[in-house]
Amino acid sequence: MAAVSSSVASPSLRLSHTASNRRSLRRGVALRSPSLASDFRLSVHVGESVRRGLRVSANSAQVMEQPRREVGPKVSTVVDVDLGNRSYPIYIGSGLLEEHDLLQRHVHGKRVLVVTNTTVAPLYLDKVVTALTSGNSGVSVESVILPDGEKYKEMGTLMKVFDKAIESRFDRRCTFVALGGGVIGDMCGFAAAAFLRGVNFIQIPTTLMAQVDSSVGGKTGINHPLGKNLIGAFYQPQCVLIDTDTLNTLPERELASGVAEVIKYGLIRDAEFFEWQEKNMQALLARDPSALAYAIKHSCENKAEVVSLDEKESGLRATLNLGHTFGHAIETGLGYGEWLHGEAVAAGMVMAVDLSYRLGWIDDSLVKRVLTILQQARLPTAPPDSITVEMFKSTMAVDKKVADGLLRLILLKGPLGNCVFTGDYDRKALDETLQSFCKS
Amino acid sequence: MAAVSSSVASPSLRLSHTASNRRSLRRGVALRSPSLASDFRLSVHVGESVRRGLRVSANSAQVMEQPRREVGPKVSTVVDVDLGNRSYPIYIGSGLLEEHDLLQRHVHGKRVLVVTNTTVAPLYLDKVVTALTSGNSGVSVESVILPDGEKYKEMGTLMKVFDKAIESRFDRRCTFVALGGGVIGDMCGFAAAAFLRGVNFIQIPTTLMAQVDSSVGGKTGINHPLGKNLIGAFYQPQCVLIDTDTLNTLPERELASGVAEVIKYGLIRDAEFFEWQEKNMQALLARDPSALAYAIKHSCENKAEVVSLDEKESGLRATLNLGHTFGHAIETGLGYGEWLHGEAVAAGMVMAVDLSYRLGWIDDSLVKRVLTILQQARLPTAPPDSITVEMFKSTMAVDKKVADGLLRLILLKGPLGNCVFTGDYDRKALDETLQSFCKS
Numbered sequence: 001m002a003a004v005s006s007s008v009a010s011p012s013l014r015l016s017h018t019a020s021n022r023r024s025l026r027r028g029v030a031l032r033s034p035s036l037a038s039d040f041r042l043s044v045h046v047g048e049s050v051r052r053g054l055r056v057s058a059n060s061a062q063v064m065e066q067p068r069r070e071v072g073p074k075v076s077t078v079v080d081v082d083l084g085n086r087s088y089p090i091y092i093g094s095g096l097l098e099e100h101d102l103l104q105r106h107v108h109g110k111r112v113l114v115v116t117n118t119t120v121a122p123l124y125l126d127k128v129v130t131a132l133t134s135g136n137s138g139v140s141v142e143s144v145i146l147p148d149g150e151k152y153k154e155m156g157t158l159m160k161v162f163d164k165a166i167e168s169r170f171d172r173r174c175t176f177v178a179l180g181g182g183v184i185g186d187m188c189g190f191a192a193a194a195f196l197r198g199v200n201f202i203q204i205p206t207t208l209m210a211q212v213d214s215s216v217g218g219k220t221g222i223n224h225p226l227g228k229n230l231i232g233a234f235y236q237p238q239c240v241l242i243d244t245d246t247l248n249t250l251p252e253r254e255l256a257s258g259v260a261e262v263i264k265y266g267l268i269r270d271a272e273f274f275e276w277q278e279k280n281m282q283a284l285l286a287r288d289p290s291a292l293a294y295a296i297k298h299s300c301e302n303k304a305e306v307v308s309l310d311e312k313e314s315g316l317r318a319t320l321n322l323g324h325t326f327g328h329a330i331e332t333g334l335g336y337g338e339w340l341h342g343e344a345v346a347a348g349m350v351m352a353v354d355l356s357y358r359l360g361w362i363d364d365s366l367v368k369r370v371l372t373i374l375q376q377a378r379l380p381t382a383p384p385d386s387i388t389v390e391m392f393k394s395t396m397a398v399d400k401k402v403a404d405g406l407l408r409l410i411l412l413k414g415p416l417g418n419c420v421f422t423g424d425y426d427r428k429a430l431d432e433t434l435q436s437f438c439k440s
Numbered sequence: 441m442a443a444v445s446s447s448v449a450s451p452s453l454r455l456s457h458t459a460s461n462r463r464s465l466r467r468g469v470a471l472r473s474p475s476l477a478s479d480f481r482l483s484v485h486v487g488e489s490v491r492r493g494l495r496v497s498a499n500s501a502q503v504m505e506q507p508r509r510e511v512g513p514k515v516s517t518v519v520d521v522d523l524g525n526r527s528y529p530i531y532i533g534s535g536l537l538e539e540h541d542l543l544q545r546h547v548h549g550k551r552v553l554v555v556t557n558t559t560v561a562p563l564y565l566d567k568v569v570t571a572l573t574s575g576n577s578g579v580s581v582e583s584v585i586l587p588d589g590e591k592y593k594e595m596g597t598l599m600k601v602f603d604k605a606i607e608s609r610f611d612r613r614c615t616f617v618a619l620g621g622g623v624i625g626d627m628c629g630f631a632a633a634a635f636l637r638g639v640n641f642i643q644i645p646t647t648l649m650a651q652v653d654s655s656v657g658g659k660t661g662i663n664h665p666l667g668k669n670l671i672g673a674f675y676q677p678q679c680v681l682i683d684t685d686t687l688n689t690l691p692e693r694e695l696a697s698g699v700a701e702v703i704k705y706g707l708i709r710d711a712e713f714f715e716w717q718e719k720n721m722q723a724l725l726a727r728d729p730s731a732l733a734y735a736i737k738h739s740c741e742n743k744a745e746v747v748s749l750d751e752k753e754s755g756l757r758a759t760l761n762l763g764h765t766f767g768h769a770i771e772t773g774l775g776y777g778e779w780l781h782g783e784a785v786a787a788g789m790v791m792a793v794d795l796s797y798r799l800g801w802i803d804d805s806l807v808k809r810v811l812t813i814l815q816q817a818r819l820p821t822a823p824p825d826s827i828t829v830e831m832f833k834s835t836m837a838v839d840k841k842v843a844d845g846l847l848r849l850i851l852l853k854g855p856l857g858n859c860v861f862t863g864d865y866d867r868k869a870l871d872e873t874l875q876s877f878c879k880s
Contacts, residue, residue, distance in 0.1 A: 195670070197672045402609075
């Protein structure tokens with residue numbers, strides 16, 4: 001346990017936004033600069049952080065269990081997810097997988113299981129194993145390499161993770177590491193939640209989708225043939241480590257899929273972020289490192305704030321699912337993996353926006369802006385022809401947001417950046433939206 | 441939702457032991473009478489309860505979410521499991537399945553899924569459906585009837601519960617009811633924990649084993665071919681409803697299996713309860729209602745106290761596993777279901793006691809008392825011949841109480857009623873115990 005015991009002796013400092021600064025940043029009231037280059041840099045030192053409204057704090061609540069060391073110069077920023085004794089940091093920056101100490105301080109016990117897939121393993125598995133073991137001979141690492149794709153996010157594949165952990169005789173003092181996109185994160189997280197009734201885990205998301213959305217907030221789980229994410233747990237990681245360099249190997253379609261969730265944050269709660277996206281979409285798609293880091297940071301801040309306020313999705317958190325109810329129906333109807341999650345969400349957002357407009361809740365100018373930005377991002381703006389009204393209805397009937405038989409939806413209402421989560425809408429308008437987007 | 445809305449209007453009173461009274465009762469300092477008949481009666485009225493050291497309290501902490509009504513005269517006693525906002529009552533008494541209101545007040549939403557098995561369904565399913573729906577037309581009940589036996593406590597069977605809930609289009613506002621023994625309770629509880637990332641559930645245990653142990657404390661899960669309970673969750677029910685009449689249909693072997701866990705509480709923390717058992721074992725085996733109710737109540741009190749102090753098994757809770765590490769090895773070695781859980785635990789306790797004696801931690805008089813009481817209860821006092829030293833060692837290596845490779849055991853130390861949970865014992869003594877109980 002070299003990693004753990006040596007970290008005990010280290011000072012426990014970390015950079016974090018204060019909640020109020022985060023809100024200020026989000027609203028752009030005081031601290032945020034509209035220009036990309038000056039607003040975000042890949043190397044923020046402590047002094048500079050303080051100047052920019054970040055604070056350096058002794059993290060007293062977590063010192064006992066999990067000491068932290070000073071964050072080195074390569075970590076651009078840390079976004080905190082505030083959940084009492086289950087709080088954790090999201091590290092965002094370039095080259096973080098080479099910052100071995102950053103990962104090692106969050107490992108519990110001597111045994112680590114890296115869960116990854118056939119696409120990501122050749123690219124980053126060796127790097128992660130080195131990060132875990134370098135200068136840390138007390139730790140041994142096993143890995144399980146799953147097939148790649150949403151269609152493998154099911155019980156049979158999940159069992160392979162349990163098999164590996166049990167055959168390797170892992171005990172409760174171990175750590176699971178999710179290395180990959182959203183599917184890997186969701187499955188590894190659920191496996192960590194259920195193995196021996198709960199072991200520690202770390203998220204290393206390697207897709208934009210996972211970095212801006214699925215790795216943050218503790219939703220884990222698998223699909224059922226009748227619907228997405230129907231079996232799972234709320235289970236928080238020890239940390240999320242986002243090395244923005246991993247996006248260099250991401251296919252274009254996957255990149256665009258992640259952008260869909262970035263756009264979502266703007267629409268539901270952050271008008272200024274949406275406006276920034278309208279100006280910087282080309283830079284994002286061209287993988288401008290500053291643009292990507294800016295988008296990831298602001299997405300994580302939005303998500304962390306929502307999750308901190310409503311971890312178990314009593315209400316507010318559901319707003320993060322704008323377009324997802326329609327989108328899940330597309331994914332389920334096509335069979336998992338035909339369309340990427342973000343592609344289905346993009347079409348779903350257009351449908352939610354269409355319904356919001358039919359209900360008279362938003363202006364047509366907003367409808368146009370949504371269509372335009374999604375087209376700029378090369379994302380679909382309508383469901384595929386094969387999805388029928390009936391397919392939408394039957395999948396939507398088993399959506400997790402159904403309560404006592406009533407389907408609640410996230411819809412836009414008012415100016416850009418405002419939404420509602422409600423079951424109180426005209427069903428005829430929903431029917432009209434479905435009819436207008438489906439061939440049959 | 442007739443049940444829920446009508447209960448909102450009701451007074452929220454319940455009987456409960458205060459924590460200090462519970463401790464007094466357990467220690468027998470002030471309130472406990474040694475005679476069976478006068479100490480426990482099947483009908484305790486409010487006035488009498490107060491006289492006996494029970495209190496009637498407005499349950500302020502839970503009023504907002506889940507109001508309770510006055511407990512009727514048929515409820516002999518209520519044991520509280522104190523876990524902050526996840527606290528819940530254990531109702532113990534004769535004829536509780538006819539007290540429809542008692543069950544209905546804990547149902548959330550309009551949909552209920554009863555999970556039971558082929559043995560219990562013909563006996564009690566209709567009764568439970570009636571209890572759920574009587575005078576409560578807003579609630580609809582589905583049921584899933586699983587095959588009976590420990591060998592079905594696995595992922596394939598668990599999936600049938602998810603299939604049923606999803607095919608029936610259950611949403612988050614629903615309640616799962618576990619009707620059966622420990623296997624049903626563990627599986628239904630884990631299904632409730634994972635379905636849509638968590639729905640409400642109620643335990644109606646129908647075996648003595650489940651009533652005195654497995655239904656209380658929120659441990660849920662399934663087995664893996666390589667070990668017991670390796671996949672699961674800590675997930676607390678809304679209430680545990682113990683109708684002692686259900687024991688009238690329990691086979692003798694099952695009854696004795698439950699008695700093993702009753703004996704365990706005496707050994708690890710309640711000398712006076714053990715002494716009561718030594719005097720009343722014949723009454724227990726003859727299903728004397730007062731003796732059974734006394735044993736269930738005192739077992740639940742012991743378990744509730746331990747779970748309240750250590751829900752996630754950081755240390756103290758592990759002591760409830762006296763004999764279980766050896767016992768699990770027997771169950772895994774024989775194949776699940778050959779021996780009943782309590783039978784394996786009984787043999788396991790003898791082995792733990794043997795090891796404690798070899799270490800010089802207990803007197804030989806205690807060894808004899810343990811053997812005598814287990815023989816009185818017609819429980820095994822040694823593992824079956826087919827289990828080898830190697831089988832013990834390989835199963836014990838994947839026990840959940842292994843930490844960083846070190847197997848910790850619960851062993852008796854000092855006078856009756858005292859135990860330790862420790863990895864600090866002589867391995868040679870463990871080898872000697874294994875050698876002396878195994879043919880090969």
